[in-house]
Amino acid sequence: xxxxxKKLHGLMQSRQISCQxxxxxxxxxxxxxxxxxxxxxxxxxxxxxxxxxxxDKKIASGEELSPLAGIPMTLKDNISTKGxxxxxxxxxxKGYYPIYDATVWDILQRQNAVLLGKTNMDxxxxxxxxxxxxxxxxxxxxxxxxxxxxxxxxVASAVGGNLAVYGLGSDTGGSIRQPASFCGLVGLxxxxxxxxxxxxxxxxxxxxxxxxxxATVEDAALIYDAISRYDEKDSxxxxxxxxxxxxxxxxxxxxxxxxxxxxxxxxxxxxxxxxVQNALKVxxxxxxxxxxxxxxxxxxxxxxxxxxxxxxxxxNLGRYDGIRYGYRTPHYGDRNEMICKTRSEGFGREVxxxxxxxxxxxxxxxxxxxxxKAQNLRGTLVKAFQDAFGKxxxxxxxxxxxxxxxxxxxxxxxxxTYQTDICTVPxxxxxxxxxxxxxxxDAAGLPIGMQLIGSSFSxxxxxxxxxxxxxxxxxxxxxxxxxxxxx
Amino acid sequence: xxxxxxxxxxxxxxELSTKTKIFCSCTTEFGGDPNTHCCPVCIGLPGTLPxxxxxxxxxxxxxxxxxxxxxxxxxxxxxKNYVYPDLPKAYQISQYDMxxxxxxxxxLSNGRKVRILRIxxxxxxxxxxxxxxxxxxxxxxxxxxxxxxxxxxxIRSIDEAREYLERLQLVMRFLGISDCxxxxxxxxxxxxxxVRPQGTEAFGTRTEIKNMxxxxxxxxxxxxxxxxxxxxxxxxxxxxxxxxxxxxxxxCTESMRGKEDAHDYRYFREPDLVTxxxxxxxxxxxxxxxxxxxxxxxxxxRAEFGIPEADAQQLIKYRRIADYFEAAIDGVQNPKVVANCxxxxxxSRLDGDSAKESFQVxxxxxxxxxxxxxLDEGKIKMNLLKATLEKMLDTGKAPGELISEADxxxxxxxxxxxxxxxxxxxxxxxxxxxxxxxxxxLKAILGSVMKATRGxxxxxxxxxxxxxxxxxxxxx
Ligand SMILES: [Zn+2]
Numbered sequence: 001x002x003x004x005x006k007k008l009h010g011l012m013q014s015r016q017i018s019c020q021x022x023x024x025x026x027x028x029x030x031x032x033x034x035x036x037x038x039x040x041x042x043x044x045x046x047x048x049x050x051x052x053x054x055x056d057k058k059i060a061s062g063e064e065l066s067p068l069a070g071i072p073m074t075l076k077d078n079i080s081t082k083g084x085x086x087x088x089x090x091x092x093x094k095g096y097y098p099i100y101d102a103t104v105w106d107i108l109q110r111q112n113a114v115l116l117g118k119t120n121m122d123x124x125x126x127x128x129x130x131x132x133x134x135x136x137x138x139x140x141x142x143x144x145x146x147x148x149x150x151x152x153x154x155v156a157s158a159v160g161g162n163l164a165v166y167g168l169g170s171d172t173g174g175s176i177r178q179p180a181s182f183c184g185l186v187g188l189x190x191x192x193x194x195x196x197x198x199x200x201x202x203x204x205x206x207x208x209x210x211x212x213x214x215a216t217v218e219d220a221a222l223i224y225d226a227i228s229r230y231d232e233k234d235s236x237x238x239x240x241x242x243x244x245x246x247x248x249x250x251x252x253x254x255x256x257x258x259x260x261x262x263x264x265x266x267x268x269x270x271x272x273x274x275x276v277q278n279a280l281k282v283x284x285x286x287x288x289x290x291x292x293x294x295x296x297x298x299x300x301x302x303x304x305x306x307x308x309x310x311x312x313x314x315x316n317l318g319r320y321d322g323i324r325y326g327y328r329t330p331h332y333g334d335r336n337e338m339i340c341k342t343r344s345e346g347f348g349r350e351v352x353x354x355x356x357x358x359x360x361x362x363x364x365x366x367x368x369x370x371x372x373k374a375q376n377l378r379g380t381l382v383k384a385f386q387d388a389f390g391k392x393x394x395x396x397x398x399x400x401x402x403x404x405x406x407x408x409x410x411x412x413x414x415x416x417t418y419q420t421d422i423c424t425v426p427x428x429x430x431x432x433x434x435x436x437x438x439x440x441x442d443a444a445g446l447p448i449g450m451q452l453i454g455s456s457f458s459x460x461x462x463x464x465x466x467x468x469x470x471x472x473x474x475x476x477x478x479x480x481x482x483x484x485x486x487x
Numbered sequence: 488x489x490x491x492x493x494x495x496x497x498x499x500x501x502e503l504s505t506k507t508k509i510f511c512s513c514t515t516e517f518g519g520d521p522n523t524h525c526c527p528v529c530i531g532l533p534g535t536l537p538x539x540x541x542x543x544x545x546x547x548x549x550x551x552x553x554x555x556x557x558x559x560x561x562x563x564x565x566x567k568n569y570v571y572p573d574l575p576k577a578y579q580i581s582q583y584d585m586x587x588x589x590x591x592x593x594x595l596s597n598g599r600k601v602r603i604l605r606i607x608x609x610x611x612x613x614x615x616x617x618x619x620x621x622x623x624x625x626x627x628x629x630x631x632x633x634x635x636x637x638x639x640x641x642i643r644s645i646d647e648a649r650e651y652l653e654r655l656q657l658v659m660r661f662l663g664i665s666d667c668x669x670x671x672x673x674x675x676x677x678x679x680x681x682v683r684p685q686g687t688e689a690f691g692t693r694t695e696i697k698n699m700x701x702x703x704x705x706x707x708x709x710x711x712x713x714x715x716x717x718x719x720x721x722x723x724x725x726x727x728x729x730x731x732x733x734x735x736x737x738x739c740t741e742s743m744r745g746k747e748d749a750h751d752y753r754y755f756r757e758p759d760l761v762t763x764x765x766x767x768x769x770x771x772x773x774x775x776x777x778x779x780x781x782x783x784x785x786x787x788x789r790a791e792f793g794i795p796e797a798d799a800q801q802l803i804k805y806r807r808i809a810d811y812f813e814a815a816i817d818g819v820q821n822p823k824v825v826a827n828c829x830x831x832x833x834x835s836r837l838d839g840d841s842a843k844e845s846f847q848v849x850x851x852x853x854x855x856x857x858x859x860x861x862l863d864e865g866k867i868k869m870n871l872l873k874a875t876l877e878k879m880l881d882t883g884k885a886p887g888e889l890i891s892e893a894d895x896x897x898x899x900x901x902x903x904x905x906x907x908x909x910x911x912x913x914x915x916x917x918x919x920x921x922x923x924x925x926x927x928x929l930k931a932i933l934g935s936v937m938k939a940t941r942g943x944x945x946x947x948x949x950x951x952x953x954x955x956x957x958x959x960x961x962x963x
Contacts, residue, residue: 080534093533100527102534201533206758234536235761312758315568318577319531323624335622339570362568362753371755 001470001478003218004165008487009067012059019059019070023052023114026072029485030116030163036483037139037148039157039164041077042085043117048072051114058112068226069112074158074167077118078125079210080199081105084115088201089133090123092346093326102199103231104168104210111226116164120154123348124317125175125203127151128417129410132350137407140182141481142446146404149179155213156183162484166214166223170200172207173305174399174424177436180213181399181449184438184479186466187213188220191457192431193238195224196231202316204309207428215480217437217467221246224459245460249467254287256465258452259392261295264423268401275440275448275477276398282472283396283465291392297384298426300377302418305425307361307374314358320346353414378429385430389455394462398423399436399449423451433459437466438477447479491682491717494690495648495709496640499655500633501665502611502673503546509610509632510537510580517671521616521625529630531575536759539564543632544587544763546664547608548773550634551588553658553780554603558770562587564608564757569750572624573613581609581635583754587763593638593654594782601651602639609633640679640690645709649702652676657781660806669701678705680712682720691716692726696733696740708733712740784809792822798830807846814852820863824872828855832876849883850876858886871942898944903936906944907952910935911960918957929953 011017027045034040055070075081078088080098087093101109120138122130130153131137138153140146141161148157152169155176159167160183169176171189180187188211195210202208212223221244228240258280265273284290322328322342329341347355361370388395400420410417427434432453439450454462470478508515511528528535551558565583586607592600613629615622636655642648656667656674667674681693696712699705711733716726730749731740779787781803788799803809812829816822833850837843858875861867867875867890878889898906910932911918920928929950936949 078534086533088533096533098527098532098534100532100535198536199534204758233538235538235759311755315566315578315753315755318568318570319533319575321570321572321577323572324530324575325532335572359753362755364751364753367753 001216001218001474003222004215005067005071005219005222008071008165009069011487012055012070015059019052019055019114020049022070023048023072023116025485025487026116026163029483033161033163033483036144037141037157037161037163038136039119039138039148039154039161040074040117041087041089041120041133041135041154044084044115045117047084048114048116051112055112055114066111066226067222068108070114071165072114072116073108074116074119074155074164075105076121076152076155076167076169078121078170078201078203079105079118079168080201081115081118084118086118086201087134088124089121089135090347090351091134091327092320092342093201094134096326098199100199103196103229103233104227105199107227107229108168116158119152119158119164119167120148121169122151122153122175123351124201124313125151125170125172125208126313126350126354127410128174128178128420129405130154130157130179131407131410132348134348139407140404140446141483142184143404143444146406146446147182147409149182149404151175151179152187152213153179156180156185156187159183159213159215160185160481162480162486166212166219168210168223168227169213170203170208170210171428172203172209172309173428174421176211176213177399177424177434177449177451178421180436181438181451182404182447184447184449184481185213185215186217186220186438187211187436187449188224188459188463189427189434190224190228190459191433192428193236194228194240194433194457194459196227196229196234196237196239198231198233198237202312204312205316206312207305207309209428215478217435217463217470218246218249220435221249221463221467224463228459240457240459242457242460245463248460248464251464252287253283253465253468256288256394256461257291257392258283258288258465259291259293259388259395261293261298261388261395261397263295263298264395264397268398268423269403271442272398272401272403272448276396276450279439279450279469279473280396282469286468286472288465293388293391295384295388297377297381300381301426301429302422304374304377304381304429305421306357306418307370308378308429310354310358311362311371312358314355314362317347317351317355322346350414381426382430385426385432385455393454394458394465395453397451397453399451400424403442403444403446403448427453432456433462435462435466437470439473440477441479490685491713491720492685493643493645493709493713494640494681494683494693495642496638496679497636497642497648497651498638498677498679499636499652500675501550501636501655501659501667503543503632503634504663504665504673505540505542505546505632507540507542508630509540509543509608510630513630515631517673519627521623522627524627525629529575530626537580537757539760539763540632543608544765545773546632546662547587547606547634548765548770549662549664549777550636550659551591551606552770552774552777553662554588554591554593554606554636554655556588556591556603556606558588558765559585560765560767561585562763562765564760564763565754566757567609568753571612572622573615573626573629575613575626575629579610579612580757580760582607587765593651593658595647595650595654597647599641599643599647601641601647604637604639606634606636609635640681640693645706645713648678648709649706652702652705654782657803661778661781661809663778663806672700675700676705678709680709680716681726682713682716691720692728694726694728694740695730697730697743699733704733704735707738708740711738715740781809788822788826792816792826794823794826798826801830801834802826805844805846808843811846811852815855815859817856819856819859824859824862825855828859828872828876832873832880836880848880850879854879854885861886861890868942868945870937870946874942898940903940903944903949903952904956906936906939907949907956910939911953911956921957922961
């Protein structure tokens with residue numbers, strides 16, 4: 001698959017299309033198709049055209065531009081954009097205009113990225129379907145009766161529906177990879193600390209990581225190279241210190257060891273299993289060696305993730321009290337009542353559920369039984385991955401045990417919904433990089449995704465394998481939805 | 488009190504005098520219009536992240552070293568969760584179970600040691616301003632770095648509590664890491680008080696008196712609380728564990744909240760900050776950089792210079808004064824002279840503690856040093872030194888400008904004799920007073936000798952000569 005970013009960059013450089021024409025195409029398509037898929041919650045047409053104009057001027061003056069210059073893109077609505085409303089798709093943040101830019105947006109602005117708008121998400125990134133958004137969920141461009149996935153569903157819906165070339169989402173327990181899988185896209189969750197979190201409105205600080213959702217692996221590599229920078233504003237961020245990952249995509253994967261942990265395949269749907277097994281055969285045909293092993297620690301992943309992530313969330317979301325910004329209840333007596341009512345009215349059900357769960361597991365009588373135990377098990381999982389990467393270069397696993405849910409599927413049973421995160425949360429617990437790429441379709445024509453998981457800062461390795469696989473299978477597993485901009 | 492013994496421990500918050508806040512680069516300057524010393528980080532805007540100020544760790548390590556603490560090679564920051572409008576993130580970043588410094592002590596003048604359990608670093612909160620019937624929040628102070636110093640319950644009297652706090656204040660000022668102004672809140676203190684029958688080991692139930700902001704209030708609050716607890720116990724009632732506040736107007740303590748509504752702070756590790764590592768080299772470097780501490784200086788002044796302890800106390804009470812003294816004694820034969828000049832003449836020009844603390848005087852330590860050296864070299868006498876120092880304090884001029892070459896010359900023996908004879912002749916009343924046994928009368932005669940020689944005469948010599956002359960004349 002050809003890099004969309006490189007292709008458009010080439011067209012603009014050779015003056016076959018101007019940035020303004022390109023941008024206008026996307027804005028027109030948004031006007032037409034966003035009503036169907038609800039990917040954008042806050043389009044920024046004026047800013048986009050302004051940037052496009054500036055880019056055209058630069059091209060005309062012969063200025064050397066980055067490949068990302070002038071490429072129309074989108075940001076999940078939890079990435080702070082100065083002067084542009086940023087709501088986390090929560091009523092409690094409606095009317096909040098950040099006074100500073102997230103570091104990733106700062107980087108991309110300097111590279112003249114064209115922001116088409118802010119995209120839909122599960123409220124505060126909590127959910128697996130995008131349906132907890134206060135704006136209503138984003139829909140799957142491959143099937144409008146199904147969800148785009150969560151929580152970065154808006155980005156996946158926009159990119160999958162050709163309403164943006166790429167987008168940045170955030171991945172706390174699978175929020176980039178799962179919607180990418182549902183919408184037939186590439187979703188990269190970078191190593192924890194590879195990309196600055198400064199300006200990303202926190203859900204669970206020790207899990208959150210910003211990453212790209214793109215149409216091709218090469219696009220993901222280009223974005224990763226642009227945003228994986230050291231940032232002094234984020235103590236946990238060191239950036240990618242190796243060479244650009246986009247330079248390693250064409251390496252042969254001959255002799256590389258791809259690991260299979262059988263626990264990843266427990267309880268997944270047969271068609272998903274079949275597609276992943278096929279992908280494995282493709283990798284073998286490219287010269288990779290398959291290594292099988294057990295990772296019993298994986299079975300703790302879900303409880304560990306939900307306990308720790310909710311604990312951090314309960315603390316991170318304490319600041320929304322109606323005092324300084326965002327929503328404030330109109331009717332209240334004293335200060336305490338104001339804070340209580342503001343939070344009761346401003347937060348949705350899923351967010352409240354997780355705040356309560358987090359408060360509970362941190363409270364004095366239960367800390368040891370839940371939080372501390374989960375913290376210890378986190379260590380066990382980290383160790384299990386370290387052992388696994390002693391045996392292989394990357395682990396191959398399904399991204400989600402199934403394909404895109406029908407609408408309202410997740411509303412029925414929260415715990416059952418949490419189960420669908422089983423394949424994605426382990427890498428967030430261990431802070432590892434993973435990329436989800438399409439590997440086929442189910443009988444209904446819905447995309448199936450698989451993920452390649454690497455050791456810390458081995459984005460080059462997993463993207464190399466992903467790119468080689470993608471090049472080998474091409475159109476048989478990658479398919480564009482029939483809407484949006486066609487170029 | 489006699490049958491009961493006080494058991495007391497202190498938790499002291501000290502604001503560090505770093506230039507910037509603990510997690511952002513905003514200024515820590517006191518005052519300023521509300522919310523002008525703020526940025527997205529210290530007002531906790533969504534998405535912002537803290538970045539630990541290295542200087543804060545350095546200062547806290549220095550505080551630990553100066554109070555004989557162990558420095559933890561590895562420590563971490565934790566979140567203390569509670570909701571209050573002056574806390575914009577709804578959690579305070581502090582240290583919970585792995586403080587930066589632990590197991591130290593401060594020694595009191597009676598030789599007893601007050602053990603320090605821990606010293607940890609944390610951020611200060613903002614403050615609420617009540618105005619025109621509304622409440623506003625000012626976050627200027629939010630994010631100012633603090634250390635909290637927690638003692639074991641080793642304090643046994645109100646005097647000990649006061650001395651401990653005074654010593655702590657002095658040490659921090661010497662380290663230059665805090666101005667420790669209780670009235671401005673840069674040093675504040677929570678006092679844990681319990682009593683037990685004299686001679687028993689078991690601790691009584693304690694109460695905590697919050698936020699003492701002066702030594703006087705602390706002493707008063709403790710006295711009230713001790714008596715209240717003894718009264719309760721003697722009448723067969725129980726002390727309830729609770730948090731109390733000191734009421735200045737009625738000079739009493741009153742309940743703030745009971746144990747049952749104590750906060751559950753839900754501490755957990757701050758995921759936005761990495762582990763704090765302090766290497767042995769860093770500790771060694773900081774130890775090297777530690778200034779001579781107040782009690783060490785006091786001992787040196789007493790033992791080496793023969794300065795009385797009470798005077799030495801005055802010299803070390805403020806860092807600037809002590810440093811001034813150090814500069815002024817450089818190379819002089821008798822530092823005691825410098826001490827006397829400072830305590831006598833210079834201090835009398837300063838009004839109150841805050842003037843001493845800022846120690847703005849007209850005379851540079853170099854000029855005082857030069858003046859005392861003139862005495863060492865025999866070029867001037869003590870009385871001229873004193874007179875010149877007064878002029879220096881008035882004008883800020885160097886001693887050389889004020890003492891002419893002529894002034895410096897002594898008075899030769901013949902001249903002195905004739906001046907003395909003249910003085911005796913013109914003070915007949917004083918002479919007869921002296922002869923009738925009033926030794927003080929001699930001072931008046933000596934005064935006119937010094938006046939006549941404009942202070943150049945050696946007062947001791949002149950006095951001797953006067954006695955000789957008066958007694959000689961009388962004998963005739
Ligand atoms: Zn600040």
